[in-house]
Amino acid sequence: MSRMFVPGPVDVDDEVLQAQAQPMIPHRSKEFEEIFRRVSEKAQQLFFTRYRVLLSASSGTGFQEAAVRNLVNKKVLSCVNGAFADRWYDVAVSNGKKAQKLAFEWDEPVDPGRVAAAVKAGGFEALTIVHNETSTGMQNPVKEVASAVRAVAPDTLILVDAVSSLSGAKIEMDAWGLDMVLTSSQKAIALPPGLALAAVSDRALEKAKTVENRGWYFDLLLMEKHRLKDSSPATPAMSLIFALDRQLDRILAEGLEKRFARHSAMAKRVQEWADAHDLSMYAPEGYRSQTVTTVKNERNIDLSDLNTFLKQRGMRIANGYGPLKNITFRIAHMGEIQMGDVDTLLEAMEEYLQK
């Protein structure tokens, strides 16, 4: 099988691809409700939560919109050190919220102290933070940020985008005190795109009751009302839910701790390879993603040419994102990627560099 070392949409296991091709059944039937229920229950384990997991026929950005539309009347603090955190800020502004950007350099992690100071000063109803920046390979210290915020403003809701890390890195929603954690199907969970998942705390749902103009499609209270009947307000993305049902079994059969360790070991291997080839990482030590490694292109590799070379061997990596194009490249190691695949990739890159 050829491998894509790109940060999503990632390669999907054949059996999971096939699970999409099951015949349709009515979505308001006992048969489908049973699938909906067991998928939501299994998904709770990925979030380490006792709270409900909601499913949406949308990309992860849909739940970014749901988060700000449902949980913020006016003021939200947007922690931004990458492209997807910045998108969440844009989402908040375009939904009429007073979003205040707390900006960091893209190669700096979000700093818990600065966040706590901003929250203390600001009277924010919620803050948004991206756990794993797909654009930079930065893993932000969400646990520490949550802890610092709780100490100064315990009512501030903590909303976390874990689009490219959930199920690849351990995120303990309840233990860390998070209020909404969202992810999408086509990254570390390794499904095709079109499905988003979000775990939502009780106090977040209580807050939603006080927020006007939540809309319909992403109304968390409406989703919760239907979830209690093992259903969804609008027709769900059934083929993706069939696939999720199968994939959750595969993920849980691997074991979450083993899965996290696999991702972490692959990240380490890529980092060591880069070090050995005089290439440094974009994110600082201690804050490097377990699912995607961003390497500074300090040897001025022609990335387009490198990818042409790799594609002849059935592989591809990703160029840097937006302003980081050509000056960085990204090697994703999430979902179905195994250490053997990473070794094969790195050997091919070695060969390319020695040409």
Next chain:
Amino acid sequence: MSRMFVPGPVDVDDEVLQAQAQPMIPHRSKEFEEIFRRVSEKAQQLFFTRYRVLLSASSGTGFQEAAVRNLVNKKVLSCVNGAFADRWYDVAVSNGKKAQKLAFEWDEPVDPGRVAAAVKAGGFEALTIVHNETSTGMQNPVKEVASAVRAVAPDTLILVDAVSSLSGAKIEMDAWGLDMVLTSSQKAIALPPGLALAAVSDRALEKAKTVENRGWYFDLLLMEKHRLKDSSPATPAMSLIFALDRQLDRILAEGLEKRFARHSAMAKRVQEWADAHDLSMYAPEGYRSQTVTTVKNERNIDLSDLNTFLKQRGMRIANGYGPLKNITFRIAHMGEIQMGDVDTLLEAMEEYLQK
């Protein structure tokens, strides 16, 4: 193959189900952009439009939300004679719009004269109307409504939900002067759910530029900006787009006029069967859906028992919707259903009634 005579999610052809199972490729690649472009272009034929067709990773309700959020600053007239028209009204209200409901009995078509009078009196920026009410089997006279409205208020945008009819009944967007026509994948188009399509006129997009608080996920201007690059703002529902690509080829190979005629003939057959069995139709003559027939349960058939009987023969029909449960039943004849399937169903129902 067993057949579901239910108004969506409907049976999907095996080849189309399988098209979903293609391996993933990066969505921002020439390869996927080519698929995105050709799908949008082929889809224009279904809408009889020269305007763009946008794709959304959502159910059809997502585009109901997009319509009111993008094309209405304040006042919208909601024509309501069924459950899904009523949902669109709810969607408008929950998005903070001043929606005024123009209500008809559920067994009455939307009346062009009353709509024109309401529009003339009201100063509405847009009106919403459902072409084919899945809940009642009513086909509303959208062409006549549009014409009547143009005569009295030419600037009022005409927004049409064609969720359960597009590609099963002829809707000529440009010739009728419609501004947005939306549909979803799991009805007459016969794909799995999770994808929505909408054709949007130039003047609708011009109007959107004047509307505040359009949000991000369903921002039509953002979608259009990306469409011009054969892409979408957020990650698209790729496996469903692979399937749509295949299904559009199948639909166009059948030929649109032949496809409409097939649906129309199946509707007529079901109507004649009902007539012959002393069962009358819920919708009046001249306004009956080509894709789903709602029959009054005047013989007090135990519908649950009937479906148990039918399921033993690999078929099922749908009960009445909401308040029409048990007092009506629905036989859908859309998507892959052929006249031979309808005959098989009606023979089995005949057998059941003679028991």
